Amino acid sequence: MAFEAMKNAAVRLGWTMTPADPGVFDIDSMVNIYGEERGVPVRLDRCASMYSFSTSAFLRPAIPWNFLITPEGVGSAVKHLLGFHDVETGDVAFDKMFNLQTSEPEKLKRLLTPGLKQRLVKLFGDVSPVGPVTFGVSQAGVIISRVYLTNMITTENVTRDIPLAVDMVEALKSEGAATYR
Numbered sequence: 481m482a483f484e485a486m487k488n489a490a491v492r493l494g495w496t497m498t499p500a501d502p503g504v505f506d507i508d509s510m511v512n513i514y515g516e517e518r519g520v521p522v523r524l525d526r527c528a529s530m531y532s533f534s535t536s537a538f539l540r541p542a543i544p545w546n547f548l549i550t551p552e553g554v555g556s557a558v559k560h561l562l563g564f565h566d567v568e569t570g571d572v573a574f575d576k577m578f579n580l581q582t583s584e585p586e587k588l589k590r591l592l593t594p595g596l597k598q599r600l601v602k603l604f605g606d607v608s609p610v611g612p613v614t615f616g617v618s619q620a621g622v623i624i625s626r627v628y629l630t631n632m633i634t635t636e637n638v639t640r641d642i643p644l645a646v647d648m649v650e651a652l653k654s655e656g657a658a659t660y661r
Contacts (some may be wrong), residue, residue, distance in 0.1 A: 482526055485510050488635040489524065493517075520571035520646045524638060527625075533638055534625040537645035539652055543591070543619035550616045551604055571597065577604060596655040599648060606644050622648045 490497040495515030498657075514523040521538040550561055567580040569589055574597050582588040600617065607613050615624040624641040 481533070485635050485638045486513055486524070486650060487635050489513055489639045492635065493639070517642055519598060519647045519652070520649050522642055522646065524642070529657055531627050531629070531633070532625070533628065534623055535641035535645050536621060536623045537642075537649045539619070539649050540623040542621075544653070545582070545584045545587055546619055547580070547584065547588050547591075548616055548618045549581075550579045551614065552579050553614075569597075574601070577601065584616050593655050594626065596651055599651040599655070603644055603648050605643065617648060617652070621645070621652075 485646055489495075490513040494513055495511070495513045497511065497513045499511065510525060511529060512523055512525040514521070516522065517537070521540065523536045523538075525536070526532070527533045527534060562590060567582055567585045568575050569580070569592055574592075578600060580588060580592075603615065603617075603622075607615055613624065613626045614624065622645040624645055626637075626641070628637060
């Protein structure tokens with residue numbers, strides 16, 4: 481079922497799939513499809529299990545310094561207990577929603593324009609409705625990862641995060657361009 485959903489997505493999108501036919505190793509093999517959406521390089525991976533999928537959209541060129549933005553969660557609480565602290569933007573609601581890691585806190589704060597913060601909040605709301613999910617936004621782009629129950633593995637669900645990831649990459653390009661060039 482998962483392989484068929486990925487194969488159908490590759491055909492529908494006109495993208496390349498590897499391996500083209502995993503054969504008997506279908507259940508445990510990594511399968512990915514890749515191509516471009518609105519000029520943004522995108523890759524969908526089925527990650528070594530039938531139920532775990534990720535969508536990556538890549539920012540080209542990448543922002544020239546490292547950062548990672550993820551939703552706050554249990555892992556964030558543990559990191560805080562161990563003494564790791566994320567960057568605070570001064571926007572209390574935003575800071576409660578997201579974990580910000582970087583070696584360049586001032587640059588990250590400048591990158592996070594009101595428009596880009598709104599896009600991150602929108603991404604957070606848009607990825608939540610289907611299946612357990614997490615996402616990360618970094619200097620290289622966006623990754624959205626999900627786990628689906630067997631009956632939820634459809635071509636539509638496998639491809640549902642493509643526009644979300646591409647929209648976020650486009651927002652990084654447009655909203656943040658002036659702050660990192």
